[in-house]
Amino acid sequence: MSGPIKRSVMIAGHATSVSLEPVFWDALAEAAKAEDQPISALVARIDAQRIEHKDPANLASAIRVWLFERARAVR
Known part of the structure; x- marks a missing residue:
């Protein structure tokens, strides 16, 4: 297992850096493809x-939780 990878993502016209482990980047790409969106x-x-x-979590945590909840709902 490797550590987090930082990538830049555009949100509302602004570049935002997000650090996620490769497994989460892969899951995020799969979810985006399934929803037919970037x-x-x-x-x-x-x-x-x-x-x-x-009291919002940081963006990386929110992404991880969203992916976890999505995976749980698919089962």
Whole structure:
């Protein structure tokens, strides 16, 4: 298992750096493909949901949780 990889993602016209482990980048790419949208659009949607919370988690954590919940719902 390797450590986090930092990538730049566009959200609302701004580049944002996100650090995720390769398994999460792969899962995010699969989810974006399944929803027929770019990774940046999916991350923007996750970010919009994240900031609605009273005490939002950081973006990388929000992505991990979203992916976990998605995987659990598929079962």
